[in-house]
Amino acid sequence: MKENLNIDWSKLPFDYMRTDYNVRCYFENGKWGDIEVSDSENINMHIAATSLHYGQEIFEGLKAFRGVDGKIRIFRLHENAMRMRESATGLCMEPIPVELFEEMVLKVVKLNERFVPPYGTGASLYIRPLEIGMSASVGVRKASEYLFMVLVTPVGPYFKTGFGLTNICILREFDRVAPKGTGRWKTGGNYAAGLAAGELAHSKGYSAVLFLDPREKKYLDECGPANFFAIKDGVYITPQSESILPSITNKSFMQLAEDMGIKVEQRHIPVEELEEVQEAAACGTAAVASPIGEIDDIDTGHKYVIAKDGKPGPITTRLYNSLRAIQYGEQPDVHNWCTIVE
Numbered sequence: 001m002k003e004n005l006n007i008d009w010s011k012l013p014f015d016y017m018r019t020d021y022n023v024r025c026y027f028e029n030g031k032w033g034d035i036e037v038s039d040s041e042n043i044n045m046h047i048a049a050t051s052l053h054y055g056q057e058i059f060e061g062l063k064a065f066r067g068v069d070g071k072i073r074i075f076r077l078h079e080n081a082m083r084m085r086e087s088a089t090g091l092c093m094e095p096i097p098v099e100l101f102e103e104m105v106l107k108v109v110k111l112n113e114r115f116v117p118p119y120g121t122g123a124s125l126y127i128r129p130l131e132i133g134m135s136a137s138v139g140v141r142k143a144s145e146y147l148f149m150v151l152v153t154p155v156g157p158y159f160k161t162g163f164g165l166t167n168i169c170i171l172r173e174f175d176r177v178a179p180k181g182t183g184r185w186k187t188g189g190n191y192a193a194g195l196a197a198g199e200l201a202h203s204k205g206y207s208a209v210l211f212l213d214p215r216e217k218k219y220l221d222e223c224g225p226a227n228f229f230a231i232k233d234g235v236y237i238t239p240q241s242e243s244i245l246p247s248i249t250n251k252s253f254m255q256l257a258e259d260m261g262i263k264v265e266q267r268h269i270p271v272e273e274l275e276e277v278q279e280a281a282a283c284g285t286a287a288v289a290s291p292i293g294e295i296d297d298i299d300t301g302h303k304y305v306i307a308k309d310g311k312p313g314p315i316t317t318r319l320y321n322s323l324r325a326i327q328y329g330e331q332p333d334v335h336n337w338c339t340i341v342e
């Protein structure tokens with residue numbers, strides 16, 4: 001018998017909380033084994049595992065929502081499975097079969113159903129699949145054994161301001177990834193490489209860093225753990241770059257914008273073009289869309305005031321509301337983005 005949950009759902013932070021179960025699957029002797037259900041928060045691994053020494057680690061982040069009809073919806077399960085395969089290939093790891101990924105995510109959500117926050121609280125169940133190289137190696141080489149696991153934890157909004165304006169900054173002394181490096185894959189090393197810049201930004205009162213392209217420092221790249229988009233004269237513009245993660249939220253917004261008759265341009269965006277945009281936002285699974293008030297280029301001292309009237313812009317608000325409505329089952333899911341957990 002599990003203890004009763006005593007969670008104040010509407011005050012949840014974006015942080016880890018213990019749930020009932022996680023699921024695991026090992027790749028050994030050239031094949032994936034059976035799915036294991038565990039109630040332990042620990043794993044047993046070799047001290048010379050490639051994930052510990054040479055960064056063979058990839059992950060994903062997606063969410064499950066309790067809808068207006070009481071049903072649980074997982075947003076863009078298939079897209080996340082596909083992206084994790086891309087990351088695996090990029091890091092010379094074993095790609096997880098899409099069906100295995102989907103089966104394990106559905107299973108772990110079902111097993112932890114009581115942790116899916118109630119409808120109307122603004123909270124959701126964050127799903128974190130991860131894969132790590134397990135074989136022992138002191139030489140730099142790929143592992144022959146891997147562990148794929150999925151854990152879940154209920155979360156509140158990523159940015160404390162929720163759907164309120166947030167200020168971000170450009171720090172030219174830092175790059176997060178290399179031009180043709182690992183930025184397009186979701187691997188832990190990219191996040192470690194962005195920590196120092198993130199800490200500095202936070203210490204100056206900003207919620208995130210807007211990284212520039214690492215080759216020329218001329219174009220916008222992405223916002224720490226989120227993509228970037230802006231609205232310029234009614235057009236949705238978002239960076240085209242070889243060093244950013246292809247955000248599934250951004251892809252969804254591009255589709256919704258097109259559905260609303262809004263033109264979409266995915267292209268290089270010079271920093272100076274920020275002068276000409278009327279709206280801007282960071283977008284990703286965690287933040288959904290976090291509207292940006294001001295972007296400060298710390299090293300040049302230039303301040304780009306985006307939200308001149310001090311509130312989120314109309315197009316960002318429309319896109320945000322539309323995406324949320326699909327996730328909560330309030331609006332028809334015409335693109336089949338949600339998987340209902342039976």
Ligand SMILES: Cc1ncc(COP(=O)(O)O)c(C=O)c1O
Binds near residue numbers: 225226227244
């Ligand atoms: C570096 C980075 N960029 C962008 C995103 C947004 O991607 P998505 O919308 O798929 O969550 C994330 C978060 O997953 C991220 O970590």
